[in-house]
Amino acid sequence: MAETATALPTRRDFLFIATGAVGAVGVAAAVWPFINQMNPDASALALASTEVDISALQPGDTLTVKWRGKPVVVRNRTEAEIDAARNVPLTDLKDPVARNANLQLDAPATDANRAAPGKENWFVMVNVCTHLGCIPLGQQGEFGGWFCPCHGSHYDTAGRIRGGPAPENMAVPVYSFLSDTKIKIG
Template identity: 45%
Template sequence: MFEEDRVDKVAEPERRAFTYLMLSSVRFAYASAARLLVVKFVASMSASADVLALAFSEFDLSSIEMGKTITAKWRGKPVFIRRRSAAEIATEAAVPMEYLRDQETDADRTLKPEFIVVLGICPHLGCVPVSNAGDFGGWFCPCHGSHYDKSGRIRKGPSPLNLEVPPYKFIDENVILMG
């Protein structure tokens, strides 16, 4: 039986080439279909356009008065942006590290000392602190009594961490890009 079904090299060499061509074409079609399925699957897991639009936000800081705090919204979360005076900056820079539970210097938390940008979510239980309140004049979380200074560092209360500093950069003198 083996001898009868075999493609003879001498009698019909073009049949062998055609068979190999057809087998290669079918394998290429299968590989292309598999690649298409993988690409579609991976693309379905990427973020949609409305989510990507929320990923980056620009904020103009020129309208913020000295010593005032504004609340902006980024990725559905409140963001506190405070313009600090030279006296406030000096006060926060002079705080000894041993007084802080989550030890971060004021310079580590800001790109420009004049502006402090923090997420407005208490790291203790996710409450929204009140601006310009508390024992240190920064933020106060009324739910559990956490007090933050004007650099967003925890100074008193149950919160274990400072207010989070989101990723941002200055793209102009008074314009930041968050995200």
């Protein structure tokens, strides 16, 4: 049987492989800044979510925090506020949709669908009027919730539009409880 001769790598083969490897690394180094610039910067990542300490809020207290450039209300509702919101028939609501980012888009605007399950006293909402983007005043208006003095929109204690020109309920952002005293918004 005849033996087949295998060619040993030459210096030229090594130079071809080394040149190709250096060229590939050079192309990757040149392209990386273009790929990396598509990632969000630190300021955008910082706005993506925020943690809120709610340990100091007593029933009836409200805390406003900034999230994604908007005011977000965290309210420790009283039993009377929860009862008032629960006892509203859906037929009395101007907007029948919950507008809660934690639920399906077509969830009905019941009080249970606007608050966190098991923590109904804690209410989290983007405090921006859905009419023209004004900032409503808390615990005012005909329904004891929020009132926008700019154009007269009245919201109840669950942030649902009940009177005035605003077309929709105020939005409930994505949020979760990290503990009994801390909420993560976003």
